[in-house]
Amino acid sequence: MAALFGTRVRRLRIAAGLTQAELGRKTHVVSTRITQIERASGAKPTLELTRALDAVLGADNLLVELWPYVYREAFPDWSRAFIDLSQRAVSLHQYAAHLVPGLLQTKAYATAVLSLDALLSSEEQLEERVEARLGRQERLRSPDRPALWVVLDEAVLRRPVGGRAVMRGQLAQLLEVATERHICLQVLPFDQGEHEAMGGSLTILTLPDGSEAAYTEGSDYGRLIEETVDVTRYKVIYDRLRAAALPPIMSLDMIRSAMEGNYRGANVPSRSERRRLAQEQLQQSGGRRLRGGDGRSPRHRPRP
Numbered sequence: 001m002a003a004l005f006g007t008r009v010r011r012l013r014i015a016a017g018l019t020q021a022e023l024g025r026k027t028h029v030v031s032t033r034i035t036q037i038e039r040a041s042g043a044k045p046t047l048e049l050t051r052a053l054d055a056v057l058g059a060d061n062l063l064v065e066l067w068p069y070v071y072r073e074a075f076p077d078w079s080r081a082f083i084d085l086s087q088r089a090v091s092l093h094q095y096a097a098h099l100v101p102g103l104l105q106t107k108a109y110a111t112a113v114l115s116l117d118a119l120l121s122s123e124e125q126l127e128e129r130v131e132a133r134l135g136r137q138e139r140l141r142s143p144d145r146p147a148l149w150v151v152l153d154e155a156v157l158r159r160p161v162g163g164r165a166v167m168r169g170q171l172a173q174l175l176e177v178a179t180e181r182h183i184c185l186q187v188l189p190f191d192q193g194e195h196e197a198m199g200g201s202l203t204i205l206t207l208p209d210g211s212e213a214a215y216t217e218g219s220d221y222g223r224l225i226e227e228t229v230d231v232t233r234y235k236v237i238y239d240r241l242r243a244a245a246l247p248p249i250m251s252l253d254m255i256r257s258a259m260e261g262n263y264r265g266a267n268v269p270s271r272s273e274r275r276r277l278a279q280e281q282l283q284q285s286g287g288r289r290l291r292g293g294d295g296r297s298p299r300h301r302p303r304p
Contacts, residue, residue: 001069002040008066010038012057027052044070044128047135068135081224082215085205087139091147093204095188095197095241096156100170102133103140103148104177109170110134112162140183149184151238151245157187157258171259178252186245187254195244196237204231204238 013023013034020038021031027049037045037053045053047067054063068087086092094101099113107130114120114129139145152174160167178185188195200218207213214225214234225231246254 001066002044005045005063005066005070006038006040008059008063009034009053009057012059012063013038016057018057023053023056026056044131046131047138082203082217082222083136085207085213085215085224086136086146086203088207089146089205090208091149091206093149093238093242095151095153095202095238097153097198097201098155098159099161099201100152100156100174101150101201103137104150104174105133105137106166106170106173107134108166109162112166140177140180145182147182149186149242151186151188151241152251152255153188154190154254157255168259171255174255175252175259178248178255184248185251185255186242186248187251188241188245189254192244195241197241202234202238202241204235 013020016023018026019031020034024031024034027034029049033049035041045067047064050063050067053059054061057063092103099105100109102110105113110130110133111126114133115126117129120126140148157171161170174185177183197216200216203215203217205213205215212228212231212235214231216223216225216234225234245251
C-alpha cells in the first residue's frame with residue numbers, strides 16, 4: 001500500500017507539472033521527503049502531510065482515503081482484520097484490562113505504550129505506529145462515528161503509564177470525551193473480584209448489516225471471533241462486566257479522583273449498592289436500540 005500511495009503521488013505530481021523540490025516547498029517538507037514517499041523507502045507520511053499533498057495535487061481526497069490502508073501495514077497481521085471491521089462498525093463495546101483503548105489514547109500515552117514493543121526497530125517505526133493509532137481516532141469525529149461504550153478496569157487508572165504528567169493528561173482526556181453523547185465510560189473496581197475477561201481486552205463490534213463479531217487481545221496476540229454462537233458467549237461476558245462496573249456518573253468520579261491523585265476521595269458505592277444500581281441500569285437499557293451514531297441509552301446523563 002505504501003508503494004501504491006507513492007505511485008499515485010508521483011503520477012499526480014507529474015500531471016501537475018511539479019518537481020519533487022517544488023512539491024516539497026508547497027507542502028513544507030524537504031524534497032528528499034517527497035522522494036522517500038514516492039519510492040516507499042522512508043517513514044510513511046503523516047495524516048497532516050497527506051492532506052497537504054492531496055490539496056496541492058488536487059487529488060480530491062484520493063490520497064487521504066488511501067492513507068489508513070498505508071498505515072495499517074504498521075500493525076501486526078493479527079490486528080488488521082479487527083481494524084478493518086472497527087472502521088465499519090456502528091457500535092463498539094470494549095473492556096480494557098490494562099490500558100486505555102487506542103481510540104481514546106493521547107499522543108503521549110500512545111507513544112509510551114507503543115515504545116515498549118520489544119520488536120520495535122527504530123524511532124521512525126515508533127512514529128509510524130503512533131500516527132496510525134491517532135489516525136484511527138478520526139472516525140470518532142466523523143459524521144458516521146460509531147457508538148462507543150468502554151469498561152475500564154481499575155488497573156487502567158492506577159498504572160501511571162508514561163509517568164504522572166502523561167497519565168494525568170490521559171485521564172483528563174477521558175473525562176473530556178465522556179461528555180460526548182456517543183461515548184460512555186464505566187470503571188470496574190478491583191473489589192469486584194475475578195471475572196471471565198481477566199486475560200486481556202475484549203471488544204464486541206456491531207456492523208451496519210446487524211452482524212456482530214468479538215475480538216480478544218493480549219500484549220502480543222489477537223483473535224477475531226465471528227461464529228454467532230461464540231460471539232453470543234462473549235456478549236454475555238461483556239454484559240456481566242458492564243453490570244458489575246460502576247454506573248457512568250460514579251465512574252467519572254473515580255477517574256477524576258485518580259487524576260487528582262486521591263483515590264480515597266472517589267464516591268465509590270458499596271457492593272450491595274452497586275448491585276442495585278447495576279440491576280436498574282440493565283433494566284433501563286434493556287430496550288435500547290442503536291439510532292444513527294448514538295448508541296447511548298435515551299435517558300439523560302448529567303455532564304461531569
